[in-house]
Amino acid sequence: MTTSRRQFLARSAQMGVLLGAGVPLLQSCGKNSSSSDRKVTKAIADGLQPEKGPLRIVNYADYVNPDVIADFENEFGVKVEISTFDTDSEVIAKLASGALKADLDHSVANDTIGNMINGGLLQPLNKSYITNTTNIVSTFNDPWYDKGATYSLPYTFFGTGIGFRADRIDAATVADQGWDTIWNATDFKGEVSVLDSDREALGMAMLRNGVLDMNSKDQKVIDQAVSDLLQLIDLVNVKVNIEGYKDIPEGSTTIAETWSADLITGAAGYLPDGVTADVLGFWHPPAGEYVVTNDSMAVLAGAENPVLAHLYINYLLDNDVAEKNFSWVGYLPALTKFDADYVINGGYVPENLRNCVPTQEEIDKGLYYAPLDPDTKAMYEAAWSKFTAGG
Amino acid sequence: MALAVSSPARRRNVFWATFAAPGVAWLIIFFLVSVYAVMAVAFGTVDPILRTTIPTWNPLQWDFSAMGKVLDRVFSGDLRHVFQRTFTFVGLSLLGCVVIGYPVAYYVARKAQRSRGLLLAALVLPFWISYLMRMLAWTNLLQIDGYVNDVLRWLHLQNDPRNWLDGDWYTVVIGLVYGYIPFFILPLYSALERLDGRLIEAGRDLGANAFHTFVRVALPLSVPGLMAASVITILPMFGDYYTNTYLTSGSPKTEMIGNQIEYYLRGSSQPQTGASLVLVLMAFLFVLMVYYLVTTIRQQRAAER
Numbered sequence: 001m002t003t004s005r006r007q008f009l010a011r012s013a014q015m016g017v018l019l020g021a022g023v024p025l026l027q028s029c030g031k032n033s034s035s036s037d038r039k040v041t042k043a044i045a046d047g048l049q050p051e052k053g054p055l056r057i058v059n060y061a062d063y064v065n066p067d068v069i070a071d072f073e074n075e076f077g078v079k080v081e082i083s084t085f086d087t088d089s090e091v092i093a094k095l096a097s098g099a100l101k102a103d104l105d106h107s108v109a110n111d112t113i114g115n116m117i118n119g120g121l122l123q124p125l126n127k128s129y130i131t132n133t134t135n136i137v138s139t140f141n142d143p144w145y146d147k148g149a150t151y152s153l154p155y156t157f158f159g160t161g162i163g164f165r166a167d168r169i170d171a172a173t174v175a176d177q178g179w180d181t182i183w184n185a186t187d188f189k190g191e192v193s194v195l196d197s198d199r200e201a202l203g204m205a206m207l208r209n210g211v212l213d214m215n216s217k218d219q220k221v222i223d224q225a226v227s228d229l230l231q232l233i234d235l236v237n238v239k240v241n242i243e244g245y246k247d248i249p250e251g252s253t254t255i256a257e258t259w260s261a262d263l264i265t266g267a268a269g270y271l272p273d274g275v276t277a278d279v280l281g282f283w284h285p286p287a288g289e290y291v292v293t294n295d296s297m298a299v300l301a302g303a304e305n306p307v308l309a310h311l312y313i314n315y316l317l318d319n320d321v322a323e324k325n326f327s328w329v330g331y332l333p334a335l336t337k338f339d340a341d342y343v344i345n346g347g348y349v350p351e352n353l354r355n356c357v358p359t360q361e362e363i364d365k366g367l368y369y370a371p372l373d374p375d376t377k378a379m380y381e382a383a384w385s386k387f388t389a390g391g
Numbered sequence: 392m393a394l395a396v397s398s399p400a401r402r403r404n405v406f407w408a409t410f411a412a413p414g415v416a417w418l419i420i421f422f423l424v425s426v427y428a429v430m431a432v433a434f435g436t437v438d439p440i441l442r443t444t445i446p447t448w449n450p451l452q453w454d455f456s457a458m459g460k461v462l463d464r465v466f467s468g469d470l471r472h473v474f475q476r477t478f479t480f481v482g483l484s485l486l487g488c489v490v491i492g493y494p495v496a497y498y499v500a501r502k503a504q505r506s507r508g509l510l511l512a513a514l515v516l517p518f519w520i521s522y523l524m525r526m527l528a529w530t531n532l533l534q535i536d537g538y539v540n541d542v543l544r545w546l547h548l549q550n551d552p553r554n555w556l557d558g559d560w561y562t563v564v565i566g567l568v569y570g571y572i573p574f575f576i577l578p579l580y581s582a583l584e585r586l587d588g589r590l591i592e593a594g595r596d597l598g599a600n601a602f603h604t605f606v607r608v609a610l611p612l613s614v615p616g617l618m619a620a621s622v623i624t625i626l627p628m629f630g631d632y633y634t635n636t637y638l639t640s641g642s643p644k645t646e647m648i649g650n651q652i653e654y655y656l657r658g659s660s661q662p663q664t665g666a667s668l669v670l671v672l673m674a675f676l677f678v679l680m681v682y683y684l685v686t687t688i689r690q691q692r693a694a695e696r
Contacts, residue, residue, distance in 0.1 A: 087658045093443045119441040190557045196641055198658075233643050237558055241641040252534065252556075252640075374442070374660060381659045385651060386469040390476075390643040 041301045043124040044310070051305040053078030055312060058091050059106035060084060065328035072315055078308060088112040095121050095300065103303040104312060106155065107295040110145040111199070111369045113152055122151045122298045129310035132317035135335045139363050140294065145370075153313055154334035156261070157294035159358050159366070160200055161284030163248050163258035163266075166352070174255075174283045179208035181255060181283070183228070185236045191254035193239040193247070194229070198384035199369045200291075201240070204257050205229050207289060207367075214291060215370045219379060226383040233390060240388060245330075246270040248280060259293075260284065260356040264349050265330030277350040284355060284362075292358050292366030294334055332357060426673070433458060433666035442660035457663035458670070465671055470651065477648045480563055480635075481628045487568035488575040488624055489617070496576045496620075497609075500583035511580075517573050526637045529566060530556060533638070558642025566634040575624040582616025615690045622683035629676060648672055 053076075057064075061084040069080050083102065085091040088109050094100035096119065108116060116122050127133060133141060133153065140154040162181055164174055168188070174181045182204075185192045194201045203214045205225035216222065232238035239253075245262035247253035249270040260282060267277040284290050297316065299309040315321055322333035327348060332338055340357040343349045349356060358366070372380065431446035434453035438445055447453055464470040499510045517525065532539050533555035540552040555562050586609065594604040632649030639645045648668065655665030 089442065089659065090657050092441050096438065096441050096443045115440055115442070119438070121441070190554055193640070237642070237644075239558065239640040239642050243640065247640075374437075374439070377442075377660045381655075381661060385654060388643050388654065389469055389473045389646050389651060 041120055041123040043126045044306045046126065046128045048307045050076060050078075050307045050311055053080070053305055053308055055080045055104065055305050055308045056102040057082045057104045057106050057312075058085055058095075058100065058102045060086070063107055063329060063331075065325045067328070068316075068321060068325045071321070071324075072312060075315075076308070076311065080312075082106075092116065092119075092121065095302070101302060101304070102300055103305045104309040105298050105300055108152060108298050110143070110294060110296065111371050113145045113296060113298070114371045116298070117146070117151050121301050123301045123303065123306065124150050125153065125299060125313070126310060129307065130314040130317065132314050135317055135319055135322075135337065137334050137336050137360070137363065139360075140334045143294075144368065146296070152296035152298040153317065155295045155297045155316065156329070156331035157292060157334045157358065157363070158259045158261040158331060159284050159356075159362065160195070160204065160257065160259055160291045160293065161282055163244050163256050163263050164281045164283070165248060165251070165254045165279055166281035167279045168254050169281075171281045171283070174281065178283075178285065179204060182238075182257065183208075183232065183235060185255045188236065188254040190237040190239075191252065192232070192236040193241055193244060193253055193256040194232070195244075195257050195259075196240045196242050198380050201229060201257065201387070202226065202380060202383060203291060203369065207285065207291075212289060212367065214367050215372060215376075217372075217376045217379075222379055222383050226387050229387045230390075249275070258282075260358065261331040263353050263356050264332070267350055267353060268330055268348070278352060280350075280353060282353055282356050287359070287362040288365040288367075290358070290362050290366060291368065292363050293368065295331075429666050429669050429673075433663055433670055435663060437660065437662060442662075444662045444666075457661065458667040461664055461667040461671060465668075470648075470668075473646055473648050473651055476560075476646070477629065480560065480567065480645075480647060481625050483560075483564045484567035484571065484628055485621055485625055487564060488572050489621070491568065492572050492575040492579060492620070493613075493617070496579040496583055497613075499576075500580050501586070501588075501609075514573055514576055514580075522570060523633060523637075525570065526566060526634055529569070530637055533562065556638060556640055558639040558644045560645060562638045563635045563645050563647075566638045567628055567631065570631075570634055571624050571628055574627070575620045578623055579613070579616050579620040582619065583613055586612050615686050618686045619683060619690075622679055625679065626676060629672060 055078055057080060059082055064082070069082070072078075073080055083100065085094075091100070091105065092112070092115070095102070105116075105122075113122075130153065133149075136154060137157075140157070141149050143149060143154070146152045162174060162179070164171075164181070169181075169185075177184055182192060182194070194204065199214075202222065202225045205228045206214065206216065206221060208228065209221075209224060211221050211225075213221075229238075241247075242262075244253060244256040244258035245265045248256060248258070248263070249266040250272060263280050263282045267280055271277065271279075297313045299306055299313070303309050316325065316333075317335065319335060319337050322335055322338070323346075326333055326338065326343075332343070338357075340349070340354050340359070343357060344351055344354060428446065430453075431448050432444045434450075434455060434457075435447035436445045436454065437443060461470070465474055495514075499507060499514070503510055531537055535552050535554050537555075539555060540549075543549045544552070590612065591604055591608055594608040595601075599607060630649050630652075632647055632653050635642075635645040635647055636650065652665050652668045652672070655668060656662050657665075659665070
């Protein structure tokens with residue numbers, strides 16, 4: 001029921017408050033126009049010269065190799081400025097209010113992209129600047145969250161499974177029990193964690209109950225998931241965090257719901273001296289029950305350096321640049337070159353973590369977290385709040 | 392009357408009143424307007440697509456549905472435990488601050504002679520390091536192979552190393568006491584330093600021993616200082632959400648109300664719920680704030696007499 005004009009006024013008022021400028025109680029008397037209409041943004045024209053920069057990027061902390069950024073700066077003769085954020089809602093709030101001005105969102109989650117497109121925060125890509133799309137795993141050139149990859153191109157991809165200490169629990173035992181491993185881990189009380197993410201943790205509990213619709217609107221399904229998660233507090237003294245990438249190699253966590261990339265990162269950088277990657281293990285459900293997620297790069301609607309932003313995306317999709325970046329971040333680039341054989345032979349991933357690289361079949365049949373309507377989202381959020389509050 | 396306006400007394404009043412202007416401006420911008428903004432968010436709406444806040448500034452259009460749900464959950468639902476837990480943690484931490492902080496403040500204010508400057512510097516020193524860095528340091532000290540367990544084993548106080556980061560209430564209380572005790576000691580110190588030493592000497596002269604002088608004279612005189620120090624300490628403790636997160640690896644057993652506020656404001660599609668929780672917490676804290684103001688005013692009156 002809110003009009004975009006009213007939003008504009010409300011936001012101006014909000015800024016007024018922040019600046020201490022005194023606030024007339026602004027209320028819109030503008031005509032209501034349906035705000036669910038997609039806001040139209042236009043792609044840039046062909047053949048433009050790159051701007052002088054600086055290129056302003058928003059990204060999670062430590063999610064791109066600083067050397068890759070330095071290389072880009074040298075090659076294109078521009079400065080790159082990175083602002084970091086913790087959650088998608090945080091970056092959307094800042095972009096929507098105008099508090100943050102940037103050219104490129106480096107890592108949009110795929111349940112967020114649709115909202116950002118509909119909310120007019122992204123601009124369509126002009127692929128004439130991005131020749132490296134041929135390197136991309138084909139699925140991601142026409143993904144479910146952005147048909148035809150009109151607004152976004154993939155940065156990294158990974159799946160959700162169980163990371164574990166193979167020296168403490170047998171890989172075959174984990175494979176045998178599947179998600180029950182987490183509920184059965186009474187021998188490892190206090191050394192068990194689930195992801196600090198409402199969708200991921202509740203979704204995992206749903207999968208364990210045989211629910212394959214990760215976007216279920218059924219209150220009963222969600223209630224069951226949260227009551228199962230609550231059991232974990234007494235059963236295994238569960239922790240809620242995203243620290244598996246270091247806590248598993250360092251040994252304080254034995255069994256954790258983690259992303260496949262966490263094990264690759266952990267093997268590369270977090271094993272204590274004298275400990276080899278053999279102690280690490282990863283299990284994930286079979287194709288069709290396996291959640292495969294990716295982060296995407298997208299040019300923001302308010303970009304002042306849109307050409308440069310396009311060139312940056314193209315740069316990151318170059319095989320050599322992507323390899324240099326992968327060697328530092330540990331999250332697989334969504335490029336065909338980086339299959340399991342390539343990353344294992346290259347020494348980036350140990351052989352025992354081969355299943356951390358999703359196969360083409362796993363990607364194609366991958367389950368995913370779709371954007372939810374407000375009521376359903378509120379249901380998941382209330383369930384999550386109940387779990388993290390300890391019941 | 393025209394004469395009165397330009398009288399020296401009146402002019403002096405205007406002169407001194409301008410000294411209060413920065414404070415008043417500060418109060419208006421950073422307290423009243425901020426609280427009003429929180430209310431506008433709590434009783435406002437969200438963007439239907441982006442789920443970002445759209446504050447409603449006109450009180451006539453306020454929507455109290457999110458607040459209603461929050462009150463239900465706080466008083467009879469799943470958030471009651473979080474509030475109870477938060478109050479318990481803060482209460483125990485305050486107790487810790489009093490037990491450790493009062494003797495320290497008393498010693499520095501009344502007993503320390505030449506070492507006073509050095510001790511005061513030591514009390515201020517923790518402020519040089521960011522709170523988060525200090526908590527991260529504790530996670531290293533408290534981990535299974537950390538120094539805390541080493542020391543306890545060396546003292547033969549425990550044989551098996553304890554996992555201090557396992558989601559136990561006492562770890563959070565230790566962290567809160569450590570983190571906030573300078574905020575407790577410094578105001579208490581300044582109150583104790585102003586105690587009239589002649590009253591204590593009179594107590595001794597009239598035959599009370601050291602213990603009785605302390606309990607009957609010094610302690611009652613330091614109650615207003617204790618109250619002020621307590622309020623200053625527990626207000627930020629109530630909003631804390633990182634101490635427990637860092638020290639228990641995110642255990643649901645130690646979640647405080649600050650974590651719920653952070654989740655709803657930063658990671659959810661219902662910022663109104665987060666803002667409503669802020670208001671509920673503020674309502675509780677308002678009572679404490681009023682008490683603090685009343686005691687300071689009483690103290691001032693007593694000093695003027």
